[in-house]
Amino acid sequence: MSDVQWFSGSQRFTILDAPIFDSGEEELGCSASTSACAMLVEEPLVELLFRDDQLLRMRTPPQTPDPPNFYVADAGTKGAGMFAARDIPAGALILVDRPVAIVPSDINPESCAWKRDAFDALIPRVSSRSRERLLALANVHPLEDNPVVEGIALTNAFGVDLVLPPVSEQEYGGIFPDISRANHCCGLNTAIKWDPETFSVWMYSLRDVRAGEEIHNQYIDVLAPRDERRAQLARYKFTCMCPHCDLPDAEAVTRSDVARAELRHWRNLYTRFEPWAEDMCRADDTVINSSLRALGLVEQEGLWGMQVPFMEDIALSYAVLGDEPQFRVWAEKVVILCRGQDPKRAAKFSRWLEDPKSYKRWGWRAKQRALLDKQRARGVDVDMSVPW
Numbered sequence: 001m002s003d004v005q006w007f008s009g010s011q012r013f014t015i016l017d018a019p020i021f022d023s024g025e026e027e028l029g030c031s032a033s034t035s036a037c038a039m040l041v042e043e044p045l046v047e048l049l050f051r052d053d054q055l056l057r058m059r060t061p062p063q064t065p066d067p068p069n070f071y072v073a074d075a076g077t078k079g080a081g082m083f084a085a086r087d088i089p090a091g092a093l094i095l096v097d098r099p100v101a102i103v104p105s106d107i108n109p110e111s112c113a114w115k116r117d118a119f120d121a122l123i124p125r126v127s128s129r130s131r132e133r134l135l136a137l138a139n140v141h142p143l144e145d146n147p148v149v150e151g152i153a154l155t156n157a158f159g160v161d162l163v164l165p166p167v168s169e170q171e172y173g174g175i176f177p178d179i180s181r182a183n184h185c186c187g188l189n190t191a192i193k194w195d196p197e198t199f200s201v202w203m204y205s206l207r208d209v210r211a212g213e214e215i216h217n218q219y220i221d222v223l224a225p226r227d228e229r230r231a232q233l234a235r236y237k238f239t240c241m242c243p244h245c246d247l248p249d250a251e252a253v254t255r256s257d258v259a260r261a262e263l264r265h266w267r268n269l270y271t272r273f274e275p276w277a278e279d280m281c282r283a284d285d286t287v288i289n290s291s292l293r294a295l296g297l298v299e300q301e302g303l304w305g306m307q308v309p310f311m312e313d314i315a316l317s318y319a320v321l322g323d324e325p326q327f328r329v330w331a332e333k334v335v336i337l338c339r340g341q342d343p344k345r346a347a348k349f350s351r352w353l354e355d356p357k358s359y360k361r362w363g364w365r366a367k368q369r370a371l372l373d374k375q376r377a378r379g380v381d382v383d384m385s386v387p388w
């Protein structure tokens, strides 16, 4: 651990070596005083990270598929980019990446002049291999404005939770050597998930990705309108010309902005599954139709990361309607998409696929509907506003 410290008000930052080894690190003769990852963190975190040797007993992450699913190549005006090395099916693990550096996120040099020194002090703390990979990353900030590690962090870092639950307001960004090569797109073909227990980030495909297709990441809130997205991306010093931004006319921009706004406010605009499931006043296809509409908008805007909750609502709607063939179609889609990113959800749906009637409300609406029809046929005036 470092004895160099920097103060910011009541915050005390120090450099911490995370003794994690990525493959090949040991053979390179990495010494005890350098690490694969160097972190600039607050004092309470140092204690927590070292408590019970948490950092030293980190779980092994899943292996990046070998041979790799991706390669890095020239992406024209975007610099380097990440591309699919082969056809990758939806829900597949593309890569696992460990950070080479962790830094505080609010890296505003005016409010914290010392951060410049502190960031550069990270360089000698990382092993030669990690250092090489760190310094090879893109940096869109001139050296006179931001020293090198700060510029690299501003260009590449994204948010990570080091311990759960977070212990302070301070947020942290990780600099990852492979995932940093993914360029931004306002439609998405991948999702990433940071796993504090293995100290690694996992990237999954959200849809089938063809060999040679560029693999993207999302740098900002992609549900914002086009002009707002471009304004947010200005800090990365480019104007997004992805297919969802480079639209032919103002009408197309409005159509896209309206679709994204509808998806953002979906849960306030449409009846949700839970209240619908027990509300016999609503038509049986209410949630199915609204979710199919959402999936149409997801496809139009390429926002594949948003599919799962709508697919799940459709599958469960068919479950309460007791429609086994349709339930199977949609539950299988949920399992495929969740097997990597959300294994618990995938396992839950797999269990229901093995035995659909084990879903606790299986066919509930169908039974209620039959009962209602019978009572109506007998001339009984049924009050449908009361949940059954």
Ligand SMILES: C[S@@+](CC[C@H](N)C(=O)[O-])C[C@H]1O[C@@H](n2cnc3c(N)ncnc32)[C@H](O)[C@@H]1O
Binding pocket: 077, 078, 079, 080, 081, 137, 138, 140, 155, 156, 180, 181, 182, 183, 184, 185, 236, 237, 238, 239, 240, 241, 242
């Ligand atoms: C995290 S890096 C991505 C990898 C980078 N292109 C490289 O050469 O390593 C972020 C930088 O890549 C470029 N970039 C990313 N997405 C882009 C896009 N959609 N259009 C243009 N440039 C982009 C910008 O220069 C941005 O600051």
